[in-house]
Amino acid sequence: MIISLLTRTITMGTPLLYGSLSEVYSERSGVMNTAIEGIFLMGAWAGFVGTYLTEGNLLIGLLAAVLAGILTAALYGWITIYLKQHQIVTGTAINILALGICAFFQRVIFGIPLSPLIVRPFQPIAIPLLSKIPVIGPILFNQNILTYLLFILVPAATFVLYKTSLGLSIRSIGENPEAGDVAGLKVEQIRFLTILFAGIMCGIGGAFYSIGYLGLFTTTIIGGRGWIAFAICFLGNWKPLGALSGTLIFGLAEALAIFMQSRGSGVFPNELFIALPYILTIVLTVGRRSFNVPAKLGVPYKKEG
C-alpha cells in the first residue's frame, strides 16, 4: 500500500515538477509566469486533440502540446516583457483566454460527442533490472516516459542554472538587470527565452494530465494545478532542488487525496482530501521563513533615456 501510494506520488508530482522547474527559470530571470495555469490548460487540450486526431499518436499529441504551450507563452512574454504590462493582470487575462479557446475549439472540432472521448495515455514502462529493485524499483522505475524525462531534466536544469554562463546571465538579470545590460546582456531577450522554455515545459506538464494519465480532456482538468506548480517554485526558494522537494510533498498530498477518496467515506469528508493540496499550499506559504526572492521579480526592465 505504501509502495502504491509513493508510486502515485511520483506520478502526480511529474506535471507539477515540469511547471515548477520552468517557473524557477523564469522567476530567476525576473518574470513571474502567471499564465502558467492557462499554458497547462492549452497543453492538456492540444495534447489531447493531437493524439485523438492522429488516432492515438502520443508523440504528435506531445508536440502539439509543446507548440500550444510555446504560442501561449510567447503571447504572455510579448505583452509582459516587450510591452512591459503588469504580469499578474496579463496572466489572468491569458488564463481566461486559454479557457475560452480550449472550450470553444473543443466544440468546433468534436461537436457535442455522444460518448466521452478518450485516448490511451502514455503507459508505464518498467525499466529492466532497475524496476526489480525492492521498494525503489516500482516507485521510481515503473513510470511513464514523461517522468523519466525529468530524471534527466532536473540535474540538467540545476547544472545549467548554476554552472553555465547562460545560467549566470539568467540569475544576474533577475537580480540586477541594469548591471546585466551594461555588461552586454540582452535582458529582454533572455527573459523571453525563459518564458518560451516555460511554454515548452508547462505544455508538457499540462499534457501529462490529458495524455499521460487520464486519457481524456475537460476544461476543468488542470483545476489550479498550474498555480500549485507556481507555488512550489516559491516554496522551494527559487531553486531547482527546492522545486523537486516541494513537488514530492504536493505529489504525496494528491496521492493521499486519491487514495482516501477511493477508500470511501471515513471520518473525514472527501472534500477535505480534494482540498488538501490547496490547504497545504496556504499552510506552507504562511509557514515559510527563508526568502531568496529574486530582487527584480515582477518588475519590467525599462531602459533609462
Place this chain on the structure above:
Amino acid sequence: MSSKFRDLLVTNILAVVAGLVVSGLLLLFLGKNPLEAMGTLFGSLFRDGYTVADIFVKATPLMFTALAFGFTFKANLFNIGAQGQFYLGAVTAVGFSLLMEGRLPGGLALVLIAALTILAGGLWGGLIGWLKARFNANEFLVSMMSTYVALNMMNYALRTFLMETKAEYPQTNPLDTSVWLPIFIPRTRLHIGFILAVLACVGIWVLLYKTPFGFRVRAVGNNKDAAEMAGISSKQIYIAAFFISGALAALGGFSEVNGVQHMLVQNFNPGVGSAGIGIAILANGDPIGIIFASILFGALQVGGNIMGQLSGIPSSIIDLMLGFVMVFVILSYYVREVWEDRREKARLKKAVNL
C-alpha cells in the same frame, strides 16, 4: 475632458471592438456568419423589456466581484479569490435564509442575512489579509488557493446539511418567497440587488477618494514604504482592504442566491470571479467605471446566451470574447503609455523652444 481620460475611453472602446471582431471571426470555424451572429447578439438584447432588464441582472454579481478585485488593487494587493468569497457568501446567504424564512419577517430577515454574509465574506477575506500582515504570506497565492477550499466547503455543505429534502441532487431546497430580494421592475427579473451593487460601487468610490481611510489605502498602494514613513500602518490596511474585498464578493453571492436563483446549486456562476477581474482591469480599478464595464459584460453574457439558443453557437464563445477583450484591453494600456509618453515629449520640446 482631459486628454488622459479621452485616451482611456477611445482605447477601451477600440479594445472591446477588437475583442469582439476577433472572437466573431472565429465563428467562421463553426460555419456561422459572424456578422449575422453579432447582429443576433446585439439585436436580441433589445427585443423586449425582460431581456434588457436581464443585462442588469447579469451585471449585478459582476459589479461585486469586480469591486472586490478593484478595491484591493488600489492598495497594490491582489485578491484573486473573489470566486471563492462569492461561493462562501452564497452558502452563508442560503443557509441563513433557510434558517430564518417563516420565522422572521422578510425584510428583517434579508437585512440580517446581508449582514451575516458581509461578516462571513469579510472574515474570510480578512484572514487572507491577516496572513499577509502577520506572516508576510503571498496574498496572491493564498487568495487563489482559498477559492478551491471554499468550493469544496460549498460542495460538502450541499452534500450534507444544506442538501434538499428529496436528497436527489447536490442542491438546497428552494427559498421561501419572503426572503427573495424584491423585484423593482415588474415582469422582469431585475431585483434590488442591482441597486445594492450600484450603491456599493458609489460607496467604494467615496470611501477611496473622499475619506482619510481611502487615502491611506491608496497611499499604501502607491508606495508602501513612503506610506509607512508617514505613519500609515500598511498591515492594518492589508487586513481592512481584504475584509472589505471579501465582504463585497460575498454580497455578490447573497444577491445571486436571494435575488436570482432562490436556491443554491452546485457550480453555479463559475466564471464570475475571473470576469470580475477582467472588468476591474477594463475599468482601470475605478469603482464608477466598474458599473459601466459590468453592464457591458452583462450585455455580452445575455446576448451570448441568446445567440447560443438561436443559432447553436456554444456558450463558450462568451469566455472567448471575454479573453480577447481582456488581452486587447491590456494592449490598450500599452498604447496609452506610448501616447502619454509622446505628449510628454512634445510638451518638453515646446518648453525648450520657448
